[in-house]
Amino acid sequence: MRKNSKALKVLSAQGFYRHVGKKGKIYKKEWTNNLAIVKTYDVVILSEEDYFNLERQAELWSKRGVISILTREEKGCTVYIDGKPTDVSGFPAEKVIDATGSGDIFTAGFAYAFRRSGKIYESSMFANALSHLSLRVLSNRVKYTEEDVRAFLISKKIHINI
Template sequence: MTDAKFDVLAIGNAIFDVLVQTDDGFLARHEMPKGSMSLIDEARATAIYRDMGPATEMSGGSAANTIVGLASFGARTAYVGKIKDDQIGKMYAHDIRAAGVAFDTVPATAGPATGCCYVLVTPDGERTMNTYLGAAQNLSPADIDPAAIAASRFVYLEGYLWDPKDAKDAFVKAAAIAHEAEREVALTLSDAFCVGRYRDEFLELMRGGTVDVVFANEAELSSLYQTSDFDGALKQLREDATLGIVTRSEKGCVVVSNDGVVSVPAFPISKLVDTTGAGDLFAAGFLFGLVRQAGYEAAGKLGALAAAEVIQHIGARPQVSLKQLAEKNGLPV
């Protein structure tokens, strides 16, 4: 195995986030299940945007948030995601490159616009997402650069990629190339509703060895094994995944592997503002810990630190240097 050019390369849906603070009444009027991620068409996107209040707009997408977090820790990073050569697409590309991430995916010149996600944040900090995939759904195997994949220590994939057929094929291609180069493949299950759609396929990815590292939260784990018995589901995950990491909000996280079970507490916060990106940034910290070979407990602490930073402000990207924050808290960088 040759030395890696990148510590982590992430592949995901390139989505521009439109965040607005709202109330439960808005969700009810628009028949949105609270805390869910729903795929919407352009007409629905237009209707939601029309009724929304003042918004904060920024580049997003689950895996993109994770890779920006990794860059903030000081990791060498790359991202693959499909945008269109339009105004929002240009803003998206600028944002992710400005964060220190290599982004070379060729933009689409025809077809749907760059994807957008309307994120409704209620006073309890919960976020409800409505995603118009747009150009992101047209990510295809042709967008996967074998050399870049083979040069990355970890390839990180988001479960949302399993929705569009071409993106799914790109996902499988990337995993095969990574393993051929003796690299590791990580998957985030993304969303309990996503797991509900593709439960059997996700289990096969784990059991068949397509993915080595799996990130999930409690709801996703429960959906994956169709049980509310956390300990039972955790036991199943330990059998099915080489390495499994389950986040539990204020309860911290649990890491399961052949070596055993490790629990890591959450990092204390002053005020919960917006949970958007909590799981994404946790994954960034944990993967950074793996890259630095810091051990599972230290990786869990780095993940908890990054998640704590992002949930104390609006938006899914860190507002301070995570590297400096880790140093300040005595964590390995």
């Protein structure tokens, strides 16, 4: 975490990659001159759906000391630290009821687990699992607990310690 702060600062960057056009249509847009904002955070989370070729952006941010996580839907996510990518497995969706908010749920799950444990990869796995579970219900009905996420991971023979 940043010096002189006990707060974990996590940025979900998707809004910076969007432009709302006429009639509310959303378009992808490039986010330029972003380092001044990004370097004030401990972790930046973005989705491969947000813009084109974000792997390079995540790598560059991580070289500046910001943990960068690129989510990849059911493939999981890639965590970038010091310019080095590490894939964290996801879970194939058996049935998707509603994907609305799954990225926000990933971000919240990661922040929760990482603040408690300080373990980047286990927190990423926890977030992947929570986001996966959220697909099973309407987004306004998501009510999974930490125990639910742990049980899901155990059912997949994955044990984490957060």
